[in-house]
Amino acid sequence: MKPGQGPASQEQSLLARAGVAHAVSIGEPSEDAWIEVIQKMDAVYAELVQNQADLEGKNAALEEAQTLISSVFSSMADVLAVCDRLGRIQRVNSALERATGLSEAELAGQPLSAIFDTQSADKAGQMLARLHVDGAVADCEMNLKDPAGVPAPFAMNCSARFDHRGRYAGSVMVGRPLGELRRAYKRLDKAHRELQQAQQHLVFSEKMAALGRLVAGVAHELNNPISFVFANMHALKKYGLRVRRYLEAVNAGMRGDELEALREELKIGRVLADIEPLIDGTLEGATRASEIVQDLRRLSSTQAEPAEEFNLKRVIGTAASWVVKTARAKPEVALDVPEDLTAVGPRGAVHQILVNLIQNSLDAMAGLEAPIIEIGAAQSGEWIAIGVRDHGPGIAPEAMRKLFEPFFTTKPLGKGLGLGLYVSYGLAGDIGGQLCASNHPEGGAVFTLCIPRTQDRDAA
Ligand SMILES: Nc1ncnc2c1ncn2[C@@H]1O[C@H](COP(=O)(O)OP(=O)(O)O)[C@@H](O)[C@H]1O
Numbered sequence: 001m002k003p004g005q006g007p008a009s010q011e012q013s014l015l016a017r018a019g020v021a022h023a024v025s026i027g028e029p030s031e032d033a034w035i036e037v038i039q040k041m042d043a044v045y046a047e048l049v050q051n052q053a054d055l056e057g058k059n060a061a062l063e064e065a066q067t068l069i070s071s072v073f074s075s076m077a078d079v080l081a082v083c084d085r086l087g088r089i090q091r092v093n094s095a096l097e098r099a100t101g102l103s104e105a106e107l108a109g110q111p112l113s114a115i116f117d118t119q120s121a122d123k124a125g126q127m128l129a130r131l132h133v134d135g136a137v138a139d140c141e142m143n144l145k146d147p148a149g150v151p152a153p154f155a156m157n158c159s160a161r162f163d164h165r166g167r168y169a170g171s172v173m174v175g176r177p178l179g180e181l182r183r184a185y186k187r188l189d190k191a192h193r194e195l196q197q198a199q200q201h202l203v204f205s206e207k208m209a210a211l212g213r214l215v216a217g218v219a220h221e222l223n224n225p226i227s228f229v230f231a232n233m234h235a236l237k238k239y240g241l242r243v244r245r246y247l248e249a250v251n252a253g254m255r256g257d258e259l260e261a262l263r264e265e266l267k268i269g270r271v272l273a274d275i276e277p278l279i280d281g282t283l284e285g286a287t288r289a290s291e292i293v294q295d296l297r298r299l300s301s302t303q304a305e306p307a308e309e310f311n312l313k314r315v316i317g318t319a320a321s322w323v324v325k326t327a328r329a330k331p332e333v334a335l336d337v338p339e340d341l342t343a344v345g346p347r348g349a350v351h352q353i354l355v356n357l358i359q360n361s362l363d364a365m366a367g368l369e370a371p372i373i374e375i376g377a378a379q380s381g382e383w384i385a386i387g388v389r390d391h392g393p394g395i396a397p398e399a400m401r402k403l404f405e406p407f408f409t410t411k412p413l414g415k416g417l418g419l420g421l422y423v424s425y426g427l428a429g430d431i432g433g434q435l436c437a438s439n440h441p442e443g444g445a446v447f448t449l450c451i452p453r454t455q456d457r458d459a460a
């Protein structure tokens with residue numbers, strides 16, 4: 001036993017620890033004091049045991065939490081890095097170790113930018129700088145350097161972390177691999193853009209082709225009346241000169257045989273007889289030209305076309321001539337339409353549908369030596385049915401189902417856009433009619449357009 005550690009001093013220190021100070025000062029401790037000391041010692045001991053149990057409990061909880069965090073870290077498919085306030089890596093998870101091919105020990109202490117490729121390393125710096133302002137940066141696409149040095153795309157999210165006093169303590173960065181999905185999306189996006197461009201080109205070239213057909217048709221239509229207006233005007237000018245010469249002779253007092261001879265020479269009788277038909281012809285030509293211009297106005301108008309009474313034979317004839325004039329191989333067009341068949345409705349729409357149907361018939365007979373398009377029309381009650389038949393190969397069963405779908409075409413690129421029947425079907429519905437397709441028992445396709453004879457829907 002060491003000096004000062006005899007029973008008396010042991011007793012005093014025990015008493016002191018138990019808070020029984022007076023026992024020392026009054027000499028021999030009483031039995032009560034001892035009991036009190038022992039009780040206090042028991043309490044201290046129990047408290048110690050309790051503290052130890054608490055500590056062990058907390059330790060176990062801490063270990064559990066640590067195991068949980070480690071298992072979460074290692075089971076995460078996303079990469080994770082924890083950085084200190086200077087942006088140096090403190091901890092990483094196994095996904096990041098795998099993605100970079102570097103261990104946590106190798107990465108610890110390195111700047112965050114070290115795990116990215118050159119381009120993304122700058123972004124990492126900016127991302128950390130933004131954290132101080134925004135607190136978090138979301139969905140930033142960056143490339144990690146994989147073990148082979150190949151950039152691997154990740155969507156990075158980074159948020160600031162704070163210490164218990166609320167001061168900036170560093171950051172946590174989590175990244176989700178974009179890899180195959182992003183590449184597939186990019187390929188899809190690129191293909192989509194290319195398709196859109198191709199479609200725009202197609203629409204543009206189809207518009208140009210339609211414009212070309214329209215211009216050629218209009219040019220031909222206008223050429224006829226204008227040429228006979230010209231011819232008539234030349235004749236009238238010549239006749240005018242002759243009449244002038246004759247009248248000047250009359251005014252100058254020429255009489256008798258001399259005047260008669262001049263009249264004969266200038267064929268004044270024929271001139272006078274010709275003037276009226278010439279003027280009528282000229283007027284007719286001018287009227288025709290004006291009608292064509294009105295037709296064009298109607299076609300280009302975006303407003304709903306007003307209903308008017310029109311002659312079916314005339315509209316069918318114009319539509320057929322528009323198509324035929326622009327065709328290389330001129331087909332024979334056989335019309336079986338009553339002269340006086342009329343309908344009341346939007347004439348331009350009927351014309352446009354017929355142009356599309358006749359154009360398709362012509363296309364279907366490309367390569368045929370003597371193409372014939374048969375167009376018939378008949379009235380049945382309040383309806384008028386117009387049939388356009390060709391002698392081509394007819395419509396294949398699989399095409400029959402898709403005929404009226406937009407962009408369905410069996411024609412080569414640049415030849416057809418697959419909008420003709422789609423537009424015609426819509427137009428037929430707009431005017432209260434119907435368009436249907438079938439194959440003729442003796443070959444070739446038949447398209448039938450049914451339109452109400454009047455605008456009186458109830459009667460139809
Ligand atoms: N008279 C027809 N004979 C055979 N097939 C036809 C006929 N008319 C249309 N078709 C088919 O319907 C498709 C769609 O026609 P359409 O909508 O006018 O577009 P496009 O003429 O631009 O191809 C054509 O590509 C063709 O396959």
Ligand SMILES: [Mg+2]
Binds near residue numbers: 356359360416
């Ligand atoms: Mg077509």
